[in-house]
Amino acid sequence: MLKTILSISGKPGLYKLVSRGKNMLIVESLVDKKRFPAYGNEKIISLGDIAMYTDTEDVPLKDVLTSMKKKENGEVVKMELKKATADDLRAYLAEVLPTFDRDRVYPSDIKKLISWYNLLVKNNMTDFEEAPEAGETAEAKTEAAE
Template identity: 55%
Template sequence: MLKTILSISGKPGLYRLLSSGKNTLIVESLQTKKRIPVLPKDRVVSLGDISMFTDGEDIALSEVLTRLHEKQAGVAVSEELLKDSDALRNSFGEVIPNFDRERVYTSDIKKLYTWYNILIEAGITDFADQDEAE
């Protein structure tokens, strides 16, 4: 599922890939449902390609989101937590106890939690990729 969810540099929020042409992607905002073209000059990253640094092997974002979903019991992360950097790092430590505290910045955790909230609001709760499931 996360392979079709995109983050576009310079544009807020997350986008669902609808179709791709020769030089353009057509995406839909998960929040506003507005469709826009994405040109080759835009930097696009699939959430399925992202992983988090740990003290051992890196963990795929799908696994991190699944663990966060279990910790939160399917509820969005509170806005108050997103404002407190120490509480944010402590909360993430409960989700991924062995995350690399030097290479994972508070801004990365905040972005992850914001993405999680967007996915929950859009009704996306299955974070496993099809390749992982097989």
């Protein structure tokens, strides 16, 4: 699911990939449901490709979002982001991801993470685990049978 949710640099919010055109993507805003083209010269990244820095190795965003979902029982984060201090944001992320790298993860990153999570929850997109590919399930069944 996260592979089809996009962040576009310079544009607020998140976007769902609707279709692919020649040299562009057709995306739909999760905020207002408007559709528009996103071109190759814009910095577009899939949430499935994002990871958070930790003290050991990078943790995929899906794992962080899943941890947030468990902490919040599937509800939105009730933190007032505009009034939250850097210490408030770091304390929240420490509850969700205790080993996050305090030097490389900035308060603005944590705000963006929380706003993305809230937007996904409001749009009922809380299945953060990637569904295995059809080929992977066949391989897993073969291995299990052996």
